[in-house]
Amino acid sequence: MPSTRAQAEGIRVNTKRRFLPRFKNRCLAPSNVLILDFRLQISHFKKTARMKIEIALKELQNIVIGCHQCPRLVDYLKEVSNHKPRRYRDWDYWSKPLPSFGDPDARVLIVGLAPAAQGGNRTGRMFTGDRSGEWLFNTLYQFGFANRPNSSLRDDGFKLNDVYITATIRCAPPKNKPLPEEIENCRPYFLKELDLLKNIEVIVPLGQIAFTQTLRILRQKKLGIPPLSFGHGKVYPLSNGQTIVTTYHPSQQNTQTGKLTRPMFHRVFKLVRRKLEDGG
Ligand code: SF4
Numbered sequence: 001m002p003s004t005r006a007q008a009e010g011i012r013v014n015t016k017r018r019f020l021p022r023f024k025n026r027c028l029a030p031s032n033v034l035i036l037d038f039r040l041q042i043s044h045f046k047k048t049a050r051m052k053i054e055i056a057l058k059e060l061q062n063i064v065i066g067c068h069q070c071p072r073l074v075d076y077l078k079e080v081s082n083h084k085p086r087r088y089r090d091w092d093y094w095s096k097p098l099p100s101f102g103d104p105d106a107r108v109l110i111v112g113l114a115p116a117a118q119g120g121n122r123t124g125r126m127f128t129g130d131r132s133g134e135w136l137f138n139t140l141y142q143f144g145f146a147n148r149p150n151s152s153l154r155d156d157g158f159k160l161n162d163v164y165i166t167a168t169i170r171c172a173p174p175k176n177k178p179l180p181e182e183i184e185n186c187r188p189y190f191l192k193e194l195d196l197l198k199n200i201e202v203i204v205p206l207g208q209i210a211f212t213q214t215l216r217i218l219r220q221k222k223l224g225i226p227p228l229s230f231g232h233g234k235v236y237p238l239s240n241g242q243t244i245v246t247t248y249h250p251s252q253q254n255t256q257t258g259k260l261t262r263p264m265f266h267r268v269f270k271l272v273r274r275k276l277e278d279g280g
Contacts, residue, residue: 053104056196061099069185073171080117094124097171102164111205111214112167121172125154126165135250143269166193168213202272207249245272
């Protein structure tokens with residue numbers, strides 16, 4: 001029985017992309033020894049490069065966590081943790097800017113809007129412990145991008161595979177509505193992440209604001225991008241070889257009204273998986 005939707009739909013999910021040398025107790029001819037040596041060097045180089053990216057991302061996230069550039073949001077986060085709803089009254093809220101997270105080798109970048117006040121802002125990890133996260137994580141699992149279908153705590157062993165998640169702003173805004181200047185303040189972090197994540201092939205902005213901000217950042221990186229319209233399930237190949245795949249945001253407002261259904265959301269990630277298997 002197929003265990004994920006990707007397998008059920010016959011999509012090849014390559015979760016082991018890294019090279020593993022195999023000796024099989026055989027004597028190797030000199031030419032094979034040279035090839036093996038070369039491959040080991042490549043493998044070592046890749047591991048070192050990955051470690052450097054991980055360290056740079058960690059350093060960036062430490063800066064993010066200490067950021068106080070948006071006074072309205074800093075005050076709001078304090079207010080949220082001082083007025084917890086009954087169901088979360090025993091929680092020690094994170095109430096700081098949220099770091100992005102995921103696989104440093106990721107080929108897929110998911111761009112959210114902003115943390116939810118009672119979700120990511122409570123648990124300390126983007127999309128963790130909120131309804132949008134339930135949708136997103138379950139779908140990522142179905143298509144082989146996560147090791148489990150849900151996550152409600154930031155240290156529960158949930159891991160992303162080939163996916164990195166970031167957001168246009170990292171502090172929960174009142175009524176989920178960031179001000180333009182707050183998005184502006186946070187943009188350099190997003191830009192830096194795009195520089196550090198070297199393997200991104202597909203970008204999936206969740207919703208129109210994330211889509212607009214993604215285009216703005218790519219234009220800032222001097223990519224010639226024509227005017228593109230937002231809609232659900234659109235695919236836009238870019239001149240740098242990356243592809244944008246659009247979707248409505250899995251917010252409760254969209255999922256409870258039927259604007260976004262699970263089959264619609266799955267179709268987007270089926271497209272993403274196909275893009276990766278086709279080589280971008
Ligand atoms: S939204 Fe971004 S720029 Fe503003 S305080 Fe939070 S982390 Fe800093």
